[in-house]
Amino acid sequence: MRVIIVGGVAGGASCAARLRRLDENAEILMVERGPYVSYANCGLPYYIGGVIEQQSSLLVATTDTFRDMFAVDARTNCEVVGIAAGEKTVQLKDGVTGEMTTEPYDKLVISPGAAPIRPPWPGIDLPGIFGVRTVPDAAQIRAWIDERRGRSAGMDSYTGFQTRRRKLRAVVVGGGFIGIETAENLVGLGFEVTLLQRGDQIMGPLDIEMARYVERHLDKHGVRILLNDAVSGFREAAGGALEVLTEAGKAYPADIVILGIGVKPETALAEMAGIEVGKLGGIRVDDQMHTSDPDIFAVGDAVEKRDCITGEWSLVALAGPANRQGRIVADVIAGRDAHFRGTQGTAILGAFGGAVAWTGVNEKTLKRLGDEDYEKIYLYPNSHAGYYPGATLLAMKVIFRKSDGKVLGAQAVGQEGVDKRIDAFAMAIQMGATVYDLEECELCYAPQFGMAKSPANFAGMVGANVLRDDMALVHWSDLGDGFLLDVRHPEELAVEHLPGVVNIPVDELRARLDELPRDREILVICRSGQRAYYATRVLVQNGFTARTVAGGMLSHEIFATL
Ligand code: FAD
Numbered sequence: 374m375r376v377i378i379v380g381g382v383a384g385g386a387s388c389a390a391r392l393r394r395l396d397e398n399a400e401i402l403m404v405e406r407g408p409y410v411s412y413a414n415c416g417l418p419y420y421i422g423g424v425i426e427q428q429s430s431l432l433v434a435t436t437d438t439f440r441d442m443f444a445v446d447a448r449t450n451c452e453v454v455g456i457a458a459g460e461k462t463v464q465l466k467d468g469v470t471g472e473m474t475t476e477p478y479d480k481l482v483i484s485p486g487a488a489p490i491r492p493p494w495p496g497i498d499l500p501g502i503f504g505v506r507t508v509p510d511a512a513q514i515r516a517w518i519d520e521r522r523g524r525s526a527g528m529d530s531y532t533g534f535q536t537r538r539r540k541l542r543a544v545v546v547g548g549g550f551i552g553i554e555t556a557e558n559l560v561g562l563g564f565e566v567t568l569l570q571r572g573d574q575i576m577g578p579l580d581i582e583m584a585r586y587v588e589r590h591l592d593k594h595g596v597r598i599l600l601n602d603a604v605s606g607f608r609e610a611a612g613g614a615l616e617v618l619t620e621a622g623k624a625y626p627a628d629i630v631i632l633g634i635g636v637k638p639e640t641a642l643a644e645m646a647g648i649e650v651g652k653l654g655g656i657r658v659d660d661q662m663h664t665s666d667p668d669i670f671a672v673g674d675a676v677e678k679r680d681c682i683t684g685e686w687s688l689v690a691l692a693g694p695a696n697r698q699g700r701i702v703a704d705v706i707a708g709r710d711a712h713f714r715g716t717q718g719t720a721i722l723g724a725f726g727g728a729v730a731w732t733g734v735n736e737k738t739l740k741r742l743g744d745e746d747y748e749k750i751y752l753y754p755n756s757h758a759g760y761y762p763g764a765t766l767l768a769m770k771v772i773f774r775k776s777d778g779k780v781l782g783a784q785a786v787g788q789e790g791v792d793k794r795i796d797a798f799a800m801a802i803q804m805g806a807t808v809y810d811l812e813e814c815e816l817c818y819a820p821q822f823g824m825a826k827s828p829a830n831f832a833g834m835v836g837a838n839v840l841r842d843d844m845a846l847v848h849w850s851d852l853g854d855g856f857l858l859d860v861r862h863p864e865e866l867a868v869e870h871l872p873g874v875v876n877i878p879v880d881e882l883r884a885r886l887d888e889l890p891r892d893r894e895i896l897v898i899c900r901s902g903q904r905a906y907y908a909t910r911v912l913v914q915n916g917f918t919a920r921t922v923a924g925g926m927l928s929h930e931i932f933a934t935l
Contacts, residue, residue, distance in 0.1 A: 374399050376706060377463055377478040379453045379642060381405030382412060383692050384484030384673030386434065388699035393443040395707035401445045402476060404465060406452040407507055410436055415692055417511040418551065421518070422558025431508055456481070456646040458666050480668055480706050483643070483656065484699060487636035487674035487690050489551075496607030501615050502630040505551050514629070518562060521628050540565045544617045544627040545596075546604050548575025550722055552633030553587075556596050557724040559631070566596045567625055569617070571603040571634075576729065578718060579784055580736045582931045586768055586786040587722075587729050594725035636690050638675040651677040653688050660712045661705045662698055670705070672698035681715030682734045682781055682802070683742060689716045719799040721792050730795035733782030733802045736772060748775050750835050750846070751924030753901040754828045756789035761820035765789055768927070771798070771832040778807035778840050783832070790823065797829040808836030835902075844906050845913075845920040847896055849932040852922070855896035858889065860908040861926075865900065869926060879904045882911050895919040901927050 376392060378385045381403050389403045403410065411434040419425045439447035448465075454473070455464030463481065465474050489504035491497060503514050521541055543559045545552045548570040556566045568575070568591070574584040575591075575598065588598050602621045610616045610626055617625045638655040649657040649665035655677035662670045673695035680687040694716050704711035721730035739747050749772045755764040767787035773780050783798035785791045801811060811833025818825050826834070838844035847855070859870055860879040870876070877885050879899070889895060895917055897905040905921040912919035922929075 374479045374706075375477060376401050376480045376482065377476060378403040378482040378484065379463070380484035380486060380673070381410030381439075381447060381449070382414065382484070382486065383695035384486075384699040385482065386411040386439075386699070387696045388482050388484065388672065388703045389439065389445045389447070390443050391700045391703035392706060393445060395703060395709070399706075401443075402478075403439065403445055403447045404451040404453055405447070405449045406468065407509070408449050409508055410434065410439065410447050410449060412508050414506065414508075417505050417508070418554035418558050420508075420511045421505070421514050421555060422561045423515075424558065424561070428508060428512060431511075453642060453645075456642060456669075458646045458648070458669065461668060478668075480670065481646075482699075482702050482706075483646075483664075483669065483671040483675065484673045484695070485639035485642055485675050487638045487688075489632060490635045490637050491632060492634075494604055494606045496609075496615075496618075499607050499609060499615060501613075501628070502607060502632065504632045505555060506636075514631075517629060522562070541628045542614075542626055543567070543629045543631065544569060544615075544625050545631045545633060546617070547571075547633035547635065548598065549577065549633055549635060550720075552631065553591065553596075553722060553724055555631045555633060556591070557594075559629075560595050560725075564629075567627075568596050568598050569602060569604060569619065569625070570598065570600050573600055575600075576722070578720065578731055578735060579729065580770060581935060582928070583729070583731075583768070583770055583784045583786060585931050585934055587724075587727075590727045590786075591724060636674060638677075638688065640675065643671070643675075651686055653677050653686055655686075655688050657686075660715075662702045662713060663705075670702045672702055678713070679715040680734070681717050683738065683744075684715075685742075687716060687718070689718050691716075691718070691720055693719070714803065717799065717802055719795065721795065727786070727788050728791040729784070729786045730791045731782070731784040732795050732799040733780070734772065735782055735784065736770075739772070739781070746774055746776050747772050747781060748836070748839055748846070749773075749848075749923070750832065750839065751902065751928045752828060752832055752835065753924070753927045754831055755824060756787055757823050758820035758825075763789075763821075766927075767791065767794065767828060769794065769828060769832065771836065773808050773836050773840075775840070778809055778836065780806055780808060780811065780836075785828075793823075794828045797827070798832075801829070808833045808840065812837050835906075838906070844909065846923045847920040848923050849929055852896060855920075856890055856893040857898060858895050858908070858919075859898045860904050861899050869930075871898070871929070874898065879908045879911075882908055886912075886915055886917075889917060891917060893918075896922055898922045898929075899925045901925045 413431045436447040439445040450468035454466045543564040545556045545568045574581045602619045606618045643656045651657040656671040674690040677686045701711040719732040752769040765788040769785045772782040816827040857874040859874040899905040902925045909919045909921045
């Protein structure tokens with residue numbers, strides 16, 4: 374059997390290597406348009422910033438590795454420029470010599486990835502405006518930066534006593550993964566960084582209140598974030614610099630511009646092959662990654678996948694799904710009954726010592742779909758036991774079904790342990806777990822790593838309390854004219870409190886119940902929701918009507934900014 378794989382990185386390379394492990398006799402040809410196979414595009418922002426010093430560190434495997442270890446004919450600088458699906462042949466163009474050849478296949482696997490979006494803005498082709506996709510892109514950016522840093526080391530202005538260097542300025546367009554990771558690295562290189570974001574939040578997969586934490590963190594570390602404005606064009610400025618022009622009529626000077634406004638599935642091959650492309654612009658595949666042509670498979674960033682929670686088609690450009698899909702295709706070609714379970718978009722982003730991660734569905738998607746069968750909770754657990762030095766706060770939002778408790782999504786922001794928390798939720802979601810399962814899950818604990826009740830247990834307990842009606846919740850957006858009772862200590866209220874709240878610390882509550890109204894609903898506030906829950910239990914069991922304000926003042930602080 375002859376298998377041709379187009380694209381030699383995440384999806385393509387994992388398919389080639391797996392297929393060889395399953396079928397020693399298959400003839401495997403893997404073609405890659407660029408100069409490298411199997412490179413770590415996820416490391417590119419860190420190569421730009423010099424955190425990864427050597428370009429060679431980005432090259433996970435070479436064509437030699439594929440030839441020697443896997444007996445795969447891997448060709449770089451080799452582009453598929455035509456597919457004759459009827460005849461089952463592809464046309465290849467050698468990027469160095471221009472020579473064209475035709476190769477037959479029994480099965481064709483397409484993993485061409487997604488290309489950075491580059492709108493036709495005036496001035497977009499001016500030197501100094503970069504996307505970040507490939508090793509050559511990153512090398513060009515690094516060379517551009519090195520050249521400018523060399524120049525700025527000279528005298529820029531003379532104060533009479535000393536020479537002053539002007540800080541180099543970067544404008545990053547788009548607050549997604551690539552924009553933020555590159556922004557962090559540019560700050561590390563001494564740039565003044567401005568990040569422009571069209572909508573009202575960065576990090577689209579997060580709900581807006583969780584994105585606010587990330588925005589604050591970036592701001593604290595020197596990234597100026599400008600929301601609700603979009604690029605309208607670019608123009609040259611004095612001294613070889615650029616100006617980024619915006620729809621709001623602003624002009625931001627820049628020595629470099631990084632475009633991180635998203636990616637678009639590469640569908641040229643699909644068009645050549647006449648296979649179906651979906652409404653979102655990705656190649657349509659079934660759960661075995663077959664395209665509409667049974668002998669052509671597609672994987673990775675180029676395909677539309679079913680979201681495993683909403684069941685909707687979705688585009689997810691992440692390395693994990695691309696690798697898993699490549700492996701599934703190899704299994705299917707080798708005759709195994711492998712299926713892709715759909716994607717849940719589990720992802721993490723790190724910047725300036727903090728991290729934000731998420732999995733599953735967010736609230737705004739549920740709202741868009743008109744799905745009201747969900748509840749959300751906000752938690753602020755310590756990253757590890759508070760008595761062990763160095764614990765920091767995590768901010769978490771967990772979404773679950775009201776009807777059956779199934780966990781639907783989780784988002785977390787913090788400095789430590791964000792990844793392991795979201796990984797636990799990711800696994801729970803894939804297994805169809807409920808908040809009742811989370812209550813019972815047994816996770817590792819020692820004081821320097823976590824807490825005896827891990828955030829997953831904690832979320833399960835809170836969620837299950839809500840569903841069992843042990844903890845009636847009210848959200849900040851729905852307070853109405855309830856009677857506000859703050860059960861924190863007066864010293865805490867001195868720092869911040871809501872106007873008109875009545876303060877009875879939780880440990881005095883039982884003795885002071887006669888100060889509270891029996892004819893009004895009492896909405897109970899504390900710092901994070903925990904003491905408010907204790908107080909609500911006291912009140913309810915003493916005949917009051919009471920609800921806990923979800924997330925307490927820690928959530929209020931964020932909701933107040935929305
Ligand atoms: P790619 O890895 O993009 O490979 C596609 C290859 O196909 C390309 O090399 C292209 O040259 C080649 N090709 C296209 N057309 C042809 C043709 N006609 N002929 C021959 N070859 C062709 N994901 C994460 O999960 N975590 C991260 O931290 C992360 N960071 C990232 C950082 C950056 C800067 C970038 C760019 C991506 C990052 N990603 C990350 C996304 C991840 O890299 C992709 O989801 C993954 O690489 C997709 O794999 P793929 O095989 O679909 O496409």
